[in-house]
Amino acid sequence: MxxxxxxxxxxxxxxxxxxxxxxxxxxxxxxxxxxxxxxxxxxxxxxxxxxxxxxxxxxxxxxxxxxxRSLNMDMKRRLEDCETSLKRKRRLRLGDGDLEAISKLYEDFNDVVSFDTTYLVNRYKLPFATIVGVNHHGQSILLGCALISHEDLNTFKWLFMTWLEVMGDVHPNSILTDQCESMRKAIREVMPNTRHRFCLWHILCKEPEKFRGVIDNDSACLEFKAVIYDSLTIEMFERNWNEFVVKHGLERNEWLSKLYVDREYWVPIYLNHTFWAGMVSTQRSESMHAYFDGYVNSMSTRKQFVEQ
Incomplete structure (x- = not known):
């Protein structure tokens, strides 16, 4: 040995x-x-x-x-951390018999969930959707996942209806997603009383591209963020928005026009009265992807993926 x-x-x-x-x-x-x-x-x-x-x-x-009898405090902490990590992994696993455990978790933590479909989409051309919640320690918990063939209205409706059936037909109070019209329609039909929010991070990532024609692009991006974050009332936001659009000649910018129509889905001042567990983006869902990276890779077949 x-x-x-x-x-x-x-x-x-x-x-x-x-x-x-x-x-x-x-x-x-x-x-x-x-x-x-x-x-x-x-x-x-x-x-x-x-x-x-x-x-x-x-x-x-x-x-x-x-x-x-001679374990020092450092070793004791390491052992405790290992035990906590193993327990967390067991709760994340979706093997036989774990659906009941997940539904019990959801029973306690159904305030807000994050829904994301970006994992594997580029490598497999087959989106893997995850539903992630937050527990009372501020930790991310996996509440469901699905391998889907399309990102259209009917697929999302089926996914949400199937997930809710497993969760005892208890609808979340609020949900975060990216800016997808099919998702929005599906949530509106399946969960009409759930508050829906768009991921703010994904929206702000498009700023440099959408303001490319603006003379002072960097300044416009900073001012746009100020309009979003520094507006303390709805009236202030409306005023700041109009001033920003006129100042930079963006009256005909289609992206901004669509964002304004959907402002109640992403502007903080319209959403602050709802509990979001500190989330304004789908980052928790994306951080959960690292967990799946330990089990599948770009060479995994669909059969292997489901088994893993």
Whole structure:
């Protein structure tokens, strides 16, 4: 056996370079011993194990072991972190029998969910949709996912209706998505009482392109953000918006005109009265993608993807 951690056997073995020394478990009577040899490659090899008068390990008795009594605080924190991480991964898994666990999570955390379809769309040409919520610790929780063939109204309606059926037909109070008309129509029909919000980050990412014809592009982008974030009332937003459009000659900008029509879906001043768990974008959904990266890659088939 190579690569043995010396700290785990030093209670039984005293080692000196190039030699084998055995430390007895009992002072006068040989009981259990381990011989180890330091190889030329710098790795330790256990060469001999005598387990006479040895006992089987009993997990419930582990607290009496010398090594456990000498754990420092750093090691204890690491063990706690590992345990927390494993529990989180178990809750994320969507294997057999986990649907009930997910619906129990959703029962407690159905205030706001984020819905995203950007994962894998570029590599597989087959969108993978995720529904992510937030628990009472501010942590992201996976509440559902689906591999979809199209991003049209009927597909989204089927997805939302199927998901809600599993969730006991409990509708979320609010939902975040990207700026997709098919999603908006589906949510309006399937969840008419759910407050819908567009991802603000995706909207602002389009600024440089949409203001390309403006003389002072950088200044216009900064002023546009100020209109969005610094308007403290609806009246102030309306006034600031009109002044911005006139100042930069953007009266015929189709992108801005459409945004203004949809202003209640993305401008903070229209949405601040609703609880969003601190979210203004679908970033939580996108950060969840790293979890799936550990199980699938660009070479995975659809069958492998579903199995994983």
């Amino acid at each position: 190579y690569g043995v951690d010396l700290a785990n056997i030093k209670q039984l073995v005293a080692i000196k370079e190039g030699k084998q020394l055995v430390r007895n478990h009992q002072k006068d009577k040989l009981s259990a011993k381990i011989n180890a040899i330091l190889r030329e490659n710098g790795m330790w090899q256990i060469s001999k194990v005598i387990s006479s008068h040895n006992h089987e390990l009993e997990p419930s008795m582990s607290r009496f072991m010398v090594a456990h």
